[in-house]
Amino acid sequence: MTDLPAAASLGAALDADSALAAFHRMWADLDRIGVHPTGTRRYSWTAEDAALRAWFTAQASARGMEVHTDANGNIRAWWGGRPADGDAGVVTGSHLDSVADGGKWDGPLGVLLGFLAVDVLAAAEARGEFTRRRSLGVVDYMDEEGTRFGVACLGSKLMSGALDPDKARGLTDADGVSLAEAMSAAGADPDRIGRDDVEIIRSGVQVEVHIEQGRQLVGLEAPVGVTSAIWPHGRWEFVFSGLADHAGTARLVDRKDAALPFASTVLAARAVAEELDARATFGRFHVEPGGPNVVPARVVALLDARAATDGVLTELVDRITSAAQEAGAVHGVDVTVSRISHAPVVEFDEELRELHGKLAAESGEYLPEVPTQAGHDSGILAPVMPTSMLFVRSPHGISHSPLEDAADADVIAGLRALVRSLAALAGED
CATH class of the missing domain: 3.40.630.10 (Zn peptidases)
Known part of the structure; x- marks a missing residue:
């Protein structure tokens, strides 16, 4: 040397x-x-x-x-x-x-x-x-x-x-x-x-x-x-499963709109990440069936999450998952979460x-x-x-x-x- x-x-x-x-x-x-x-x-x-x-x-x-x-x-x-x-x-x-x-x-x-x-x-x-x-x-x-x-x-x-x-x-x-x-x-x-x-x-x-x-x-x-x-960082798939319906005739109270708990989850992710000094981003999502006059039946979204330690990362994702499931229950929408990748x-x-x-x-x-x-x-x-x-x-x-x-x-x-x-x-x- x-x-x-x-x-x-x-x-x-x-x-x-x-x-x-x-x-x-x-x-x-x-x-x-x-x-x-x-x-x-x-x-x-x-x-x-x-x-x-x-x-x-x-x-x-x-x-x-x-x-x-x-x-x-x-x-x-x-x-x-x-x-x-x-x-x-x-x-x-x-x-x-x-x-x-x-x-x-x-x-x-x-x-x-x-x-x-x-x-x-x-x-x-x-x-x-x-x-x-x-x-x-x-x-x-x-x-x-x-x-x-x-x-x-x-x-x-x-x-x-x-x-x-x-x-x-x-x-x-x-x-x-x-x-x-x-x-x-x-x-x-x-x-x-x-x-x-x-x-x-x-x-x-x-x-x-x-x-x-x-x-x-x-x-x-x-x-x-x-x-x-x-x-440490990783990606998680969130799937919100509701029910398609007519955007004009379906009463709001009768809907199972998959986009609503997804929207709540995006806001929750930002709030939790800010509290934990971490990063949480839903940068890719897909709405089905995707018609302008159809109540969303399904939203598939990818969460990118990062934190200073694995412990904080786990807490971050767990709290975002809980927020998604709570919002899904409010709107009659099923929520499933699966890990796609993780890097320590x-x-x-x-x-x-x-x-x-x-x-x-x-x-x-x-x-x-x-x-x-x-x-x-x-x-x-x-x-x-x-x-x-x-x-x-x-x-x-x-x-x-x-x-x-x-x-x-x-x-x-x-x-x-x-x-x-x-x-x-x-x-x-």
Whole structure:
């Protein structure tokens, strides 16, 4: 490992103007793919995904990096060559896919800064100021957002063994196309997906840079932060079953309107979440039969719930469930609740977090630790390999929206933090 002063000096010495110019050139090239007036649309195993992979490969080729796509669709570019089976490198990066009509920063920022960090370290090596002892990889994980097939962090979950391959192959999109069919159409082999211990070992340790999704760093007046943990979170399906009737002739007192207890539950979720300092969102729901002149017979809604601890998360969901059932009883509507998914709290690697902090102190910078309420590939991989995350401040705190943004100065601060960490991890003993 490169000593801390030397690693810190590499971050401090980078040419900010040159790095920003390169950043904006890469950004402009990426902007040609899947960007619409209403937002970014980049979904897995589509024509846009193929274009993103081609962009990634072109960036790697321009730097003389070796590109490899694993069986799960995750693509890596290696500076220093792909490590042999059993050898460990260092990886950075994030993902390039997006939510529907999302922003441009969630994911791509980490990939772009990964390539720029390679530029900085390669230039330092050419000057004799840095010696690389481990291969350094930039990664783009497949389908982090889960927009097309409904499962977030699909590539990292398959790689780590957190998702059963047979279940994954059977996932379908809104048009009924399965993941297996989509992969085959793109020239990939769905029969090969699943846990990849060789790639886990090869990746070694991972440092992911991501735009902050929230305003903690704004309040702390810090351009970059270290992520301490990911809140436990999950999704629950609420089904409200009432009775269809004519919207004009059915008396209010006679109705079993499924929409009424659902509406009460949405308000209850907000109130309980506020009391517990948690998060609760009904972001997707479907009303049946859906006619403007028909009393709703059925509402199927998905609750996204997040909290600082599993205990608080359990209390949050239990109280929302109770509120739904009480409202259903009032309106003569049956309510059933089932858990769709659950992710426990993720604590990022303590040694990596300490390294980031020590390097920041060596550079005279303030690098606070903050938790996050959002899931990430690094969180999925944390149980099987050392991972950490660096957040770059978002001035508005808005995410999954075209309003995502970051200031140039904060982007460079994020690059400095990444460069010094990668220098320490991949450099000479």
